[in-house]
Amino acid sequence: MKKLYLFILLVASIPAFAQTKSVKEDVSKKADALQDQIIAWRRDFHEHPELGNHEVRTSGIIAKYLQSLGLEVKTGVATTGVVAILRGGKPGPVVALRADMDALPVTERTPVPFASKVKTMYNGQEVGxxxxxxxxxxxxxxxxxAQILTSMKKDLHGTVKFIFQPAEEGLPAGEKGGAEEMVRQGVMENPHVDAVFGLHIQSYQPAGTISYRPGGDMAAVNPMKIVVTGKQAHGAYPWSSVDPIVTSAQIINALQTIVSRNLQVTRNGAVVTIGAINGGNRSNIIPETVTMLGTIRTLNDDDEKMVIERVRTIATKTAEAMGATAEVTIPYEHHYPITYNDPALVAQMLPTLQATAGKENIVLRNAETGAEDFSFYEQKAPGIFIHLGGLPRGGDPVKAPAHHTPDFFIDESGFTLGVKALCNLTLDYMTARSK
Incomplete structure (x- = not known):
């Protein structure tokens, strides 16, 4: 009797495993069959790019397609955002999947036939x-x-939100948008999102690979503005002045000690950069004020607080020592939190990524001091942000054209892996939560 019971248990367990495997095979076949369509969509979007909060054509194409799938579609979210809801045939959690839509004010230089020729006005000047x-x-x-998951609707254990977000790259002064505005307008609620997944393609990472990092993946961003005020004087009589230029130079040098002397560099990295400095207009006039703009990048909350405090202290006290004053504004204009991948969720979903791409193609990556506003979604629900390879196979990562440059180039062969990864992350998460 005991042997019969064990046999029944063994047999009962086989269909569940086989079904999981068959679902992944089904996803893989459907993704591969869509490769030409994915590339066609991509090339059309590439040839007709639009800047943040101006993705009118782009969002229109996306909304029309999602509506054709029978999804609940809402447009005009955070200006041009599109959110679609797929309600599965079975109860389960809510998973959000996000893609960003905006392009950059960069004039393209690639030789591809679908290269952008678009020009527009940005911050008062014509740009590509x-x-x-x-x-x-x-x-x-x-x-x-969205197409593949919709085709599996009746067997879906839960709900999927497809988030197409405008303005990830930032906005002209005075405008609102991006993930922060999407969250503010309730995109992570109604229904409440239990987990959020996103991806970013990388020009320097080999196509066919996925990289990931638990914890701090991409940095928090705190732009800063420092205004140093001294006393104006003739350049020939510096003793009559309180020189804000010399004071600013002292501040800039002292700020470099934050990373080298205050940060525990064996644990995390950080960046303190002054990117702009403006003061004076003649060679023989010591000005009254100097304005500096810069950025702070950190990878955990404690370091963020420490670095901001040290910047304030160094700037104000150095100025005071020179007889000047310094007004420090942090954050200046905007702030992005850390893109923080929930470690428990990463551990849970790592086998899914490995089964999707093969263990040898899943790579633990180093943290980056670049930033992503996907972080705003991760403040509302556990999330994972993965990185998809876009470097042609056999290419040299060092020579790959960098992001945000006129020569930026992506190998399209890795796109279907991204589709498979998002589908399988969604399906496996739902299955695990619905048991």
């Missing part, structure tokens, strides 16, 4: 417009993901 960070591929991947 280019998908120089891969958002065209992100949208196309998520559209295909």
């Amino acid at each position: 417009v280019m998908h120089a960070c891969g958002h065209d591929s992100h949208m196309s991947i998520l559209m295909a993901t």
